[in-house]
Amino acid sequence: MAYLKASADAVVPIWWTAFCQLLPKGGLTVFAWLLCCLPALALEMRIAIQEGASQVVVGTSNTGTIRNQQGQHIAQVPEGRSLTVAAQGAQVKAADSVGSSFWVEPGANGYVFIGDRWYRGRVLVMSNGSGVTAINYVDLEQYLYSVVGSEMPASWPLEALKAQAVAARSFALHRRNQSRSPYYDVGSTTAYQVYGGLADETQSTQAAVEGTRSQVLTYGGQVIEAVFHSSSGGHTENVEDIWSQPLPYLRGVQDFDAGAPVFEWVRTFSSDEFSRLMPDVGRLISALPQRTTPQGRVREILVEGDRGARTFTGNDFRNALGLRSTLFSISVAGGQVQVRGRGFGHGIGMSQWGAHNMAQQGYTYQQILGHYYQGAQLALIEAH
Template sequence: MLLLWMRTTVGVLMAGLTLGGTAALATELRVGIQQSAKTLRVGVAGAAVVTDGAGRSLGTLPPMLGFTAQVQGGQVSLHTFRGRDLWVRPMNNSFVFISDDWHRGRLRLVARGDGLLAVNHVPLEEYLYSVVGSEMYPYWPLEALKAQAVAARSFVLFRLRRPADPDFDVGRTVTWQAYKGYSRESDSTREAVSATSGQVVTHRGQIIEAVYHAASGGHTENVEDIWSAPRPYLRGVPDFDQEAPVYSWQKTFTQTELSRLLPGVGQVRSLTPVRTTPQGRVIQMQVTGTAGNKTFTGGELRRLLELRSTLFQVTPNRGDIASANLVNAPNGGFEFQGRGFGHGLGMSQWGAFGLAQRGYNYQQILQYYYQGTEITPAR
């Protein structure tokens, strides 16, 4: 047992330990916080009941102390409790510490092999308090924060149709949407969620897959050019993201660095765009090296090279003007000159900021980025 976390505890105590805000929707989400942890820090702000998977009470977990959860002999071990499936249920609606932050709701711990699955069961609206603050700056215009709240609510409700795992609906990372716990909440994020409580983006009466990204670099994309078949509400539109610090960017690689990062081509000799979207995002690029040719998707290049987006051109790193169709290996390496951050589909977060600055309300922002949609109460 360890005495806990004065740094994070103080913030919770100053804010008060009970939950507030408007009544949440009945939907409860299962958010995967950790999926194969060897150990996990767990604690509670107020007393909590620990139960097994069948709901039988095993005892209470004392407040303001830190405990290590781990798998031992195929069972979860937490304080004096053992079981394949343990629940930590805070009393009086207080908070539970999971891994690296306080969270609302309850905690389920499941033994999976020699690893630990940690799932935060949390009401939808309270989950959104954190998501909005994890995805946008809390000091941005309220209308932008409201747009983020409605988009995030729509996105997660759409994803409930295809849960990520039998034991959780979504994860906590930007693969789904960022959820970083209580520390990312603020008065403004709670206000944005409460002011739009239960509202979703719909097309012909159905909740849409309200994908979003940080910044498009000037123009969003049609979904069929990036991912899948056309969807009438995911159409490319001019963006208002010019104030984004990621509106334009560059990243330089030496020939040796690029050759190490791109497998299967040997020493990189040249890069040739094969397919791009109408806006210039790379769909496919051929890389020629001493071991032969290999075609990479834009997404593969973004992941392997840790680029901010697939909207880029490659030039020699020596100030020359490169061919639009072929970039040969220069002595100074390769410079990737790009724009935007993310996939470029749906709502641009920096664009929402720009539109809010221009006086748009959240409904107008959402209907600009999701064409032909309505903002309606969730059913």
């Protein structure tokens, strides 16, 4: 089974020295190493790469195998050759065989091709009733090699990359336990966490994952939902001020993201451009926030134009205009609409630019995580 145990660092004879090395600078939360049991956790992730497509192109880097849902050998996949799996009614067709699903597995030390990218592991192609879905089955740690590089520049300080690795591992396992789909755990886009396959792996992302292997963040004995974002614009948010229920480990804290390229930003729209983006409103007359968070993020905004007035959620307004965050002010002058804002993303949990700056200042990944996930504990998960 899988369980959490204390890190070896916490039980060495010089435990006090090790503890003191983790003491935070400037009042950061001190991490404790947790000793407790959790339900068994599979260490293989299921990631939906494509969903509901009319067809999916797959292949293998060496001689691979196609198996049906019963595991029976159907055909070989020649090295470097692609195979198109197409929807056929409520089933899929691969290599002249029709069924509800097929496995495509590379040979030893090989990789699998899905769509336009290479991935570790194997792929299950299946019908979802309306098209073809391709699901990458891959070892959790190998999955993270790519996620860390997809979510954070590989050139960033190693301690920041390590913080990203632990957050991403925790997020993945939390989502796996909460998945609403019986077929996959997470997707590969920003709706979950970005997973770009082999192209986003580097030696530094692999080092960050291996340097934190099996480490997760927990609260109350459970792996936490370790959400993260690019930059908060100065201060992160309490989760309930943005989404729904409060969580004790997702509290607003001072960010370290000053100086980030997305810390402050300006977007300017012509009246015609704004009207095209918001056709129900037309040319903007005024935009007045109706509700904001304690940090100033727009929860609800009343927008009045020459075609009428509408109330939008902050997120809907942000998405309509393609803004970086909901932390903004808006003005109209000289036939132009100017939006001034700060930060990039939802502003909850770890700020990636904050992690970058903290690492540059000498903070460890434990201290970075302790700052952004208040009261969480770092634990080691092992499979037996």
